[in-house]
Amino acid sequence: GAVVSQHPSWVICKSGTSVKIECRSLDFQATTMFWYRQFPKQSLMLMATSNEGSKATYEQGVEKDKFLINHASLTLSTLTVTSAHPEDSSFYICSARGDGGANVLTFGAGSRLTVL
Amino acid sequence: AQKITQTQPGMFVQEKEAVTLDCTYDTSDQSYGLFWYKQPSSGEMIFLIYQGSYDEQNATEGRYSLNFQKARKSANLVISASQLGDSAMYFCAMREAFSGNTPLVFGKGTRLSVIA
Numbered sequence: 078g079a080v081v082s083q084h085p086s087w088v089i090c091k092s093g094t095s096v097k098i099e100c101r102s103l104d105f106q107a108t109t110m111f112w113y114r115q116f117p118k119q120s121l122m123l124m125a126t127s128n129e130g131s132k133a134t135y136e137q138g139v140e141k142d143k144f145l146i147n148h149a150s151l152t153l154s155t156l157t158v159t160s161a162h163p164e165d166s167s168f169y170i171c172s173a174r175g176d177g178g179a180n181v182l183t184f185g186a187g188s189r190l191t192v193l
Numbered sequence: 194a195q196k197i198t199q200t201q202p203g204m205f206v207q208e209k210e211a212v213t214l215d216c217t218y219d220t221s222d223q224s225y226g227l228f229w230y231k232q233p234s235s236g237e238m239i240f241l242i243y244q245g246s247y248d249e250q251n252a253t254e255g256r257y258s259l260n261f262q263k264a265r266k267s268a269n270l271v272i273s274a275s276q277l278g279d280s281a282m283y284f285c286a287m288r289e290a291f292s293g294n295t296p297l298v299f300g301k302g303t304r305l306s307v308i309a
Contacts (some may be wrong), residue, residue, distance in 0.1 A: 122302045172238070
């Protein structure tokens with residue numbers, strides 16, 4: 078089945094630094110990946126749609142200069158939180174659709190970011 | 194307007210009993226998919242079951258079944274013979290414009306607690 082690997086699982090950083098989160102499709106090609114953010118005890122909120130070889134599409138209210146998304150290959154999308162602040166602390170999770178026209182989106186295990 | 198509504202913030206069920214988690218949705222698309230995901234405390238999103246808008250029969254996957262009532266726009270999840278390991282957050286989600294690479298939109302979730 079489709080497997081999505083996300084790294085790192087946990088990251089703690091100082092305020093003002095940048096953090097990169099990787100999302101890889103291990104056994105399929107993903108032309109589109111989706112990035113979600115989940116605050117404690119809340120639902121998953123779509124941040125952006127990542128398209129291979131083109132600019133990401135951001136949801137309303139998500140700062141594209143703060144959350145840089147790069148989808149340079151068919152198996153890798155990265156989310157970089159630039160100049161992180163404590164309010165950026167959250168659970169970030171990516172998902173991708175398996176090939177062959179699969180209906181189900183497969184999720185990575187998520188990355189828990191804590192900004193001190 | 195909310196696309197996915199889950200009205201039960203929390204539910205309790207006795208071990209070995211069945212439980213129904215409610216979900217209603219709102220869409221004007223004819224082609225859409227409805228999904229249920231389980232999120233344990235580890236944070237990973239585990240796919241449980243899927244129902245296509247054109248599927249005439251209710252989906253079933255082991256102990257999970259989806260009670261799909263299209264006219265009412267509801268897609269309730271039924272878990273039979275509950276187990277302690279079923280304790281988790283459960284999210285109902287929808288993908289509209291199903292033929293394209295559209296993201297999942299999630300409800301707020303229901304926290305299920307299974308009691309021994």
